[in-house]
Amino acid sequence: MSRKIFIEKDIIVPIYEKTNSVNQTAKELNISWNTCKRILNEYGIEVQKRNQAGIYREYDLFSKIKTSEDAYWLGVMYSDGWVRSDRNEIGLGSVDLDLIEKFKQYTNSPNKIQIKEKNYAKGKKISSNNKIIKSSKTFYQLTFSSKKTKENLKNLGCMPAKSKILVAPNSEQVPDEFIFDFLRGYTDGDGSIRYGEKTNYTIIGTQNFLQQITKRAKINHYGKITRNNSVYRFDIYKKEIVKKVLEKLYKNATVYLNRKYKIYLLSQDGSSSI
Numbered sequence: 001m002s003r004k005i006f007i008e009k010d011i012i013v014p015i016y017e018k019t020n021s022v023n024q025t026a027k028e029l030n031i032s033w034n035t036c037k038r039i040l041n042e043y044g045i046e047v048q049k050r051n052q053a054g055i056y057r058e059y060d061l062f063s064k065i066k067t068s069e070d071a072y073w074l075g076v077m078y079s080d081g082w083v084r085s086d087r088n089e090i091g092l093g094s095v096d097l098d099l100i101e102k103f104k105q106y107t108n109s110p111n112k113i114q115i116k117e118k119n120y121a122k123g124k125k126i127s128s129n130n131k132i133i134k135s136s137k138t139f140y141q142l143t144f145s146s147k148k149t150k151e152n153l154k155n156l157g158c159m160p161a162k163s164k165i166l167v168a169p170n171s172e173q174v175p176d177e178f179i180f181d182f183l184r185g186y187t188d189g190d191g192s193i194r195y196g197e198k199t200n201y202t203i204i205g206t207q208n209f210l211q212q213i214t215k216r217a218k219i220n221h222y223g224k225i226t227r228n229n230s231v232y233r234f235d236i237y238k239k240e241i242v243k244k245v246l247e248k249l250y251k252n253a254t255v256y257l258n259r260k261y262k263i264y265l266l267s268q269d270g271s272s273s274i
Helices: 009-019 022-029 033-042 068-080 097-107 147-155 176-190 207-216 239-250 258-268
Strands: 081-083 089-094 114-125 132-145 191-194 200-205 224-228 231-236
Touching (some): 009 022, 009 033, 022 033, 068 081, 068 089, 068 097, 068 176, 089 097, 089 147, 097 132, 176 191, 176 200, 176 239, 200 207, 200 239, 207 224, 231 239
Antiparallel strands (some): 081 089, 089 132, 200 231
16 A cells, blocks of 8 residues: 655645646656645645646736737736636636637737637527527637736736626726727727617726726716616717727727727728628
8 A cells, every 4th residue: 555645835835836837846746646736735725627727837917017918908808808716717718719819829828729609598488398599609718827917917906706896997007008908908808889870889897997997098978877787888879989989999909809890990981881
């Protein structure tokens, strides 16, 4: 019968905290993955399931918003991203593959993009068995593990379980020169744009977030915040104002969601429909 391997807490824990990886910790200590996980669990440290975060590499993203691209991706993370409270997982999910591919390039992550089917209830019922009709969409996501990036995002206001507590970043978190880059990222995630016979610019979020971000971008007086059940939305319907807002968001932009950028281009060439 083999003896149970024991490693002192002050040896194994600092290595795990530095690498944020069971695989790397196990390699450095010349023990198996399962043994490493068991010892960490005995010291009260929850670790990810094997291969959950993909290939290991060190990340230190969003330490400070220094570029328009940094601001854009922070806006996307505010809308469609997540930071797990129970582990150091960061993720971004979207029905738009091009957005996830660009995020993968920005993070330089070696992890694979995951493809999932997401069901959406239409709200209609089948009379025979009273079941709700559902439709599905292909959903793409990229996840990776990083203690540093998790803390950086939290410091920038992107918190775990953020949907009901979200507030806009202040000028120290996102400098004024990058506010429309941030808003473009948020719009590409939680926004709706139409330009033509029906025209609107819409973003959804908490009441506080919408009040703060539209004020910072100086577009608050062009639209109105309304509430539908628990969801708040900010809408602009005047065509000439929507055109100006889209120009502020997308003109000279280097990173964007392709399908919404196309709407911006149509708004600039005088097209009447999309």
